[in-house]
Amino acid sequence: MAGRLQMYGLAHCSTCQKAQAELQAAGWQVEFRDVSKAPLDGDEWQRMIADFGEKLVNRASLTWRGMSDEERAGTPLQMLSAKPSLMKRPAIVQGDQRLLGWTANVKRALGVAA
Numbered sequence: 001m002a003g004r005l006q007m008y009g010l011a012h013c014s015t016c017q018k019a020q021a022e023l024q025a026a027g028w029q030v031e032f033r034d035v036s037k038a039p040l041d042g043d044e045w046q047r048m049i050a051d052f053g054e055k056l057v058n059r060a061s062l063t064w065r066g067m068s069d070e071e072r073a074g075t076p077l078q079m080l081s082a083k084p085s086l087m088k089r090p091a092i093v094q095g096d097q098r099l100l101g102w103t104a105n106v107k108r109a110l111g112v113a114a
Helices: 014-025 042-056 076-082 104-109
Strands: 004-009 029-034 091-094 097-100
Touching (some): 004 014, 014 029, 097 104
């Protein structure tokens, strides 16, 4: 089932590193984009928000906890554009599939041992 997919996240994120290693071991070609080093532009964020919805904003993250109430009141586009590390990771795009996080369900959807 392996093929090619795009993964968005942070290079220093241990979950992203684990996901990338497990996907490659399962035969996937992973095109990884570190959203802090290669920021998404407004249109790219809008597509990601359209694909993943509000779940793209990780409200359990250290970044979220460090934000002011004023910052938290922004739209997902405003928050993610200002603080890319706020993104739930990894975000995976493979064909018509849009997968968020590295859970057993995401692994199953990509044919990776859970």
